[in-house]
Amino acid sequence: MEFTVAMSKQKIQKGINRRSFLRSTAAAGAGLVLSPMVSGQKASGKKVDDINVALLGAGTQGQVLITACLKIPGIRFKAVCDIWTDFNQRRVSRLLDRYGHELNTYEDYQEMLDKEKDLDAAIVATPDFWHADHAVGCLKAGLHVYCEKEMSNTLEGARRIVQAVKEADKLLQIGHQRRSNPRYIHCYEKLISEAKLLGRITTINGQWNRSKAACQDLLWPEKVPIDQATLEKYGFKSMEQFRNWRWYKGLGGGPIVDLGSHQIDIYSWFLDANPKSIMASGGIDYWKEHEWYDNVMAIYEYETKQGTVRAFYQTITTNSSQGYYETFMGDEGTLVISEASGRSSVYREPSVPEWDKWVKLKYLSESAKKEEASKSGAVLDVRETVPVAKYDLPVRMDKPYHQPHLENFFDAIRGKAELACPAEVGYETAVTVLKANEAVEAARKLDFKSEDFKV
């Protein structure tokens, strides 16, 4: 840290200029597009629009986000905060060290915010029940925040975040990263909104089926536990609970919130609507030692301009059949898309005229599989064989899944983009998703009022 101290005076000077620069550019909704030439390069090799970032929560998800950030130019990690000092914290600081990031490590986020005066942004990847405190703390300290979903495990917590964003006038991005994925954006903007290829959407199916093996409780190296006092200080009863917080009431929301929220968020996005009701069935069916439901099936009803839409979502923890995807069904076509790369297809209903025009316009591409099949000379019985014609998406996404969403966040800080998933949107999704657990309990259809989605 000697090096850091020696550099501090110069850095503070530079930092302020840089921070005030970023502040002036990050005005929400600013349409300003900066030419990279404007921000001249300083002697140290740092640009004026470099962004100093702190990571809160250096667990698995935090590491996923860091890995994506390391591919984005101009991001400097300055601090890492995690209560598991001997494992998460150490592992991540070593990794960042290898990439030349000069950073300080913290167990306590308050201490970090008190000491680190040159931060621009924080990435919050802690357990859900900490999101509100962490995001609000960072916003109040003047940082822009990228906060993982679920925004919070309680609506009260999510509301606190939305309020804090307004008061601090800072940016807050919720980690529904599909909102920045060019494949998803293409589907929404080009296929659904513009070309209306699906016709009237009436039905959505989505699922995240995970195998039993992928749902085993997480263990930890016995040599490096967190001591009991520290665990309790941060709201965990045990190391087991710390590692498996997603399964505990009061800490997380179970798989429906964890996995479902990503996909149910897309339902509302693609439909331009929030649901009007939900019913759900679920239970602690298989993993008897858990507190949250391991098996949930939910049906949402939406009222869109075109009419009623019914949307099914399922998350199961005992079988991986067909993995995870979302399917949008309309009277003219069907879109199947998954975040997993390469898994997307568009199908034309039998009565709908050819989509050649859209292929020419590069909205769709001819299915490669179709060509292969015809080349091989296999002729199929047409009675029921090929019910619908298949097309592919012409858009690829080869980056790590989270990279475009983080890029969008940093671009918004630089005034180059609007947030793809600001607090208000994250809140709407939290309202939608958290209700599923309530609906399981209630065993009846629960209605949403439009004011439920507003803070």
Next chain:
Amino acid sequence: MTNNKEDTGSSVNGIDRREFLQSTATVGASLVLNPAVFSQTGGGKADDINVALIGLGEQCGRLIEAILGKKTDHQKGIEGIRLKAVCDIFPYRLKYLSRQLQRGYKHDANPYESYEEMLAKEKDLDAAIIVTPDWMHAPMTIACLKAGLHVYCEKEMSNNLEEAGKMVQTAQQTGKLLQIGHQRRSNPRYQVAEKLIREHKLLGKVTNINAQWNRSVEKHKVPLPAEKIWMDKAALSKYGYGSMDELKNWRWYKKYGGGPLGDLGSHQIDVFSWFLGDVKPKSVLASGGNDYYKYEHNENVMAIYDYQTEEGSVRAFYQVLNTTGWGTYGTYYETFMGDVGTLLISESVWGEDNNIGWAFLEHYIKETDNAELKNAVLKRWNDCIRNKLIGGEYEMSKEVSDGSILKIGASIPGRKAFHYHPLLRKLTRSVHQPHLENFFDAIRGKAKLNCPGEVGYETAVAVLKANEAIEEGKKLNFKPEDFNPPKAG
């Protein structure tokens, strides 16, 4: 059964034949007859079955092909079935069908407009096949049973549970056989699949079921015939119909049927219970609406059934659509998911011999360090492979050379994570033929019914409750006694 010998020794006339069939059709009889016992007289064998067809619409066409065969497809019919009477209120259809039976199959079936008249006049009938709109199932079935006939009645058994209960009671009282047309119960492919799940435990513990029947807009209604042959208002109203559309598209009207859920869903929801070991659901939750077509019945329905089996909880999702025909594996199929594998099956065929049916092994089984688990599971799967119930693991390289498989494999997201094994049992005949055969075999004392009235009733209870659940907007619980038809009072 002691008088069997006397019967077969006497000259075969209609009455002897009927007595013979009557004596053999005792429910549960395990007697296996040697066909050689019967002497042939006048082209008819002692165990020939005289059948009346009631209701000559679209579905009846399929059943006729199943019974008498289909020359264009080189499909053989069922031996020893004589169609003696046909009945339909639509004169055009009646004339057309009886002429077709005469010309195409050399069956002289007497045509009737009224089933009551038919029962009064036809004294040599053994069985009736009822393929009318759901609301007529109960009165027709009950009348036929009382007239001494065995009955094959299409599903849904009835659109009214009370009526369905009376059908079961009448079958019990008359001692006649009543088979409900959930034909998957007799489909050898489904029978193997049931064994794979129940006996061979191929999926481990079953935790979830998904099934769907997605139908595209163009398929949702039956086109009406040319107007010049329509029945007039008076003739329609005599039989309770307000219009030709009500008669032809009765499935969309509440008075006549149970809607798409009853129509299509009942086949598949029936399989849920069957494959779980005849376990009835304990609750249902459902959403549905008719805002697309604005017909009386909901065009799209989603339902979630909860089951409690000996192994634990099972949650099942069912969806029927009439606005989209897409599906990963054709448009209709059922998927059973367990903690070591998945079984997907559809009654549908993709191509001549390409029945849709796969078993997928969960990927982790191949990689687990738990040798005991791995060996136990792989042994079960390998036994099934050795016994030719499922094929060996499907190789991806085959995909390119085999277009038919390609189509199936290509549309499965994440297919690399799966280990596919095709179900090997094929059914290339009409999907209805095995179920009708089972019915006729039961009449001849050679088989037990695969879907007797009691089973059809249980399925009707499960399915019709979903419509109720939509109205109520809450989870509705079933009590075990709900599935028992009320006793005759």
